[in-house]
Amino acid sequence: MLIATQVAEQSLDVDLDVLVSDLAPIDRLIQRAGRLCRHVRNQAGERLPLGAVDGRGAPQLWVYGPAWAPQPGADWFRQTFKKAAYVYDDHAQLWLSAQQLQAGRFTMPEDARPMMEAVYGDVDIPPGLEKSHLKALGKGYGSRSNAQDNTIKLDEGYVRSGLEWLADTSAPSRLGEDTVDVVLGRWVNGQVQPWRADKAAHAWAYSTLRVPRRLIDQAVPPATPEQAHAVEAALASMPGGGRWVVLLVLAMVNGQWQGQALSQAKERRPAECRTWVYDGRRGLVTG
Structure with a gap:
């Protein structure tokens, strides 16, 4: 049994039989699902050659989250995940992700694009989650502006324009807490x-x-x-x-x-x- 944070969802070659995850944005869930049945094995867990039939059956991904609500209130996600509500601050994206899971199954890679577009595309946001969505959207625009200010404009050459790095300033390489x-x-x-x-x-x-x-x-x-x-x-x-x-x-x-x-x-x-x-x-x- 492996208990891990979201650090295990990327660039890690683990082969899981069953995966239980808290509700997260759909792209994160797809990444986590990629840890399931990565290698062909028999029922005892022994590796089989490529082309063999996996003895574990279809991969199983269980997602724990708030009870599904077609018209969620502002506290729909926070009631279940008080701390995670600060990690994933756009609760509308989480609701849209949960909406995509209501079918009970998905297939990769065929369903990847439709699912991503249904969450991150031009979609309708439930009124109860509009405030959360707009706040996260504004934060994203601010982060994008901050990244632009700290980017070297190679095509402009050595010119003095816009905001500049000070001699004693260390430019951040990623977003997050200072x-x-x-x-x-x-x-x-x-x-x-x-x-x-x-x-x-x-x-x-x-x-x-x-x-x-x-x-x-x-x-x-x-x-x-x-x-x-x-x-x-x-x-x-x-x-x-x-x-x-x-x-x-x-x-x-x-x-x-x-x-x-x-x-x-x-x-x-x-x-x-x-x-x-x-x-x-x-x-x-x-x-």
């Missing part, structure tokens, strides 16, 4: 060493993890000039001089490796100094 690379170091005899100093030339890379910027935005300034000099030396030894990372230097306190960093300041919430603890079992957690 994150930052946090590099872990530790105090050893007044110097800052990489957490994975045993990795030689790649020690800083092996000491790096990614954290939401709302949790860690910048390091707490060193307490003494000597510590400040040691931190500057450590940053200078990193690729890019440590310009786009947060160096979190840990010290042994009461049997734990601890360090402090500032969270991201918001409009109505100032930055907060938090203590972070790292160990090999739990990872990086707030103290």
Whole structure:
């Protein structure tokens, strides 16, 4: 039995007998269905040569979701999936996907295009889900604009036009929550060493993890000039001089490796100094 998140739906050669999935957009469900009966096997699960008849019968995909409603209300999806409602924010697409499943079966690849067009094409949206759909649509337009602003216009050559990257700006490579690379170091005899100093030339890379910027935005300034000099030396030894990372230097306190960093300041919430603890079992957690 395999229990997985949506990471298992793509680029993974697993061969499943039966698949149970939460309701998701139709393209995701088609991807997940592609993990079913990928290889020909007999009833005992043993591989058979190509051309043989699969002994497991037709692939079975079970989809768990809200009860079908021809005229859904605004909370149709949220009542069943309170947390997933934030992951898949266009609940109209989910309803349209569920509509395509009402036939009880589909065949690939013949049904792929009609099913996709029935969800992502020019279709009627139930009135109860229009607000969710329009909000997700606006978010998509904003994301597209943000991607366009961060795209190099190769055909324009070296010209100054439109919005430009600043010298200290790292352009995002994907959409999602703003994150930052946090590099872990530790105090050893007044110097800052990489957490994975045993990795030689790649020690800083092996000491790096990614954290939401709302949790860690910048390091707490060193307490003494000597510590400040040691931190500057450590940053200078990193690729890019440590310009786009947060160096979190840990010290042994009461049997734990601890360090402090500032969270991201918001409009109505100032930055907060938090203590972070790292160990090999739990990872990086707030103290």
